[in-house]
Amino acid sequence: MGLQVGIDLGGTNIAGGIVSEEGKVLCRQSVPTGQGCSPERIADQIAALCRELVQESGIAWQSVQWIGVGVPGSVEKKTGTVEYANNINFVQVPLRQMLEERLNCRAYIENDANSAAWGEYQIGAGKGCSSMVMLTLGTGIGGGIIENGRLLSGCNGAAGELGHFVLDLKGKPCNCGLRGCFEQYGSVTALIEQTKFAMRTTPDSLMHRWAAEHGGCVDGRTPFEAMRAGDSAAKKVVQAYVRYLCLGITSIINIFQPEMLCLGGGISREGETLLGPVRAFAAQHGYARGSVRQTRIAAAVLQNDAGVIGAALLGKEQEAERQIPIV
Ligand SMILES: [Zn+2]
Numbered sequence: 001m002g003l004q005v006g007i008d009l010g011g012t013n014i015a016g017g018i019v020s021e022e023g024k025v026l027c028r029q030s031v032p033t034g035q036g037c038s039p040e041r042i043a044d045q046i047a048a049l050c051r052e053l054v055q056e057s058g059i060a061w062q063s064v065q066w067i068g069v070g071v072p073g074s075v076e077k078k079t080g081t082v083e084y085a086n087n088i089n090f091v092q093v094p095l096r097q098m099l100e101e102r103l104n105c106r107a108y109i110e111n112d113a114n115s116a117a118w119g120e121y122q123i124g125a126g127k128g129c130s131s132m133v134m135l136t137l138g139t140g141i142g143g144g145i146i147e148n149g150r151l152l153s154g155c156n157g158a159a160g161e162l163g164h165f166v167l168d169l170k171g172k173p174c175n176c177g178l179r180g181c182f183e184q185y186g187s188v189t190a191l192i193e194q195t196k197f198a199m200r201t202t203p204d205s206l207m208h209r210w211a212a213e214h215g216g217c218v219d220g221r222t223p224f225e226a227m228r229a230g231d232s233a234a235k236k237v238v239q240a241y242v243r244y245l246c247l248g249i250t251s252i253i254n255i256f257q258p259e260m261l262c263l264g265g266g267i268s269r270e271g272e273t274l275l276g277p278v279r280a281f282a283a284q285h286g287y288a289r290g291s292v293r294q295t296r297i298a299a300a301v302l303q304n305d306a307g308v309i310g311a312a313l314l315g316k317e318q319e320a321e322r323q324i325p326i327v
Pocket of ligand 1: 163164165174175176177178181183
């Protein structure tokens with residue numbers, strides 16, 4: 001049985017797991033990312049986590065085919081270099097080589113959103129499709145694009161930033177330096193902002209009660225739950241948010257016409273409340289609305305494990321390029 005180690009390198013945590021070829025997580029662990037550490041030290045941390053996972057699961061190193069790492073930044077996968085990752089201070093870091101030297105094992109690296117999309121494509125909602133676009137709604141909007149069984153990387157490894165096309169010329173400033181990016185309207189951060197704004201102007205809204213019952217916390221569920229309880233202000237928030245999702249997702253479908261478009265992130269658990277209107281809008285306004293074949297729109301299925309599983313399965317995408325047979 002082929003086993004892989006999958007690592008999801010984040011700004012606050014490094015999560016890892018031993019993953020079977022079928023994408024089953026056999027054992028998992030997570031450690032805090034050393035703050036302000038050098039790339040050398042972070043590579044040491046990843047290597048130590050890999051060793052611990054192998055030891056804890058009781059498997060032999062010989063049964064580990066490779067390790068895969070999802071990195072929060074741009075990755076040039078041909079050379080295995082992290083070109084730029086802002087929140088871990090990586091600039092032109094040859095991470096693949098650093099890990100292979102430390103572990104004496106094949107390593108693959110990829111952007112984290114691309115890794116998660118790859119996992120979803122291999123064993124999740126996109127299984128069996130020839131093309132898929134995954135959109136992860138969270139603090140920002142992450143994306144991954146798969147065409148003919150390969151991840152789209154672009155000329156510099158930075159393709160798939162689906163949160164950063166502009167919906168509003170004079171819109172809200174975005175972290176990327178532009179204004180009015182899709183991320184500023186379709187992310188969960190944006191939904192929470194819109195919710196808080198509506199709560200300030202409607203003191204009698206049920207959104208206040210829901211938040212109070214949840215430790216004063218306003219999150220992505222607040223407007224959905226209050227809407228379901230019959231609150232009209234919450235319904236307006238959800239409708240405005242879903243309208244932006246409809247526009248963003250239909251634009252993405254117009255460009256790629258993938259067989260599957262899947263929505264990830266905790267908010268995708270809202271299911272048909274989100275997916276229903278998006279499907280209806282795309283069917284009515286999508287450029288290819290006259291075509292017999294239409295993009296299917298569905299929720300991602302891997303949820304929290306997508307990053308680790310996708311990273312673990314990276315060898316399946318990149319092995320051909322390395323041109324070294326995997327024994
Ligand atoms: Zn942007």
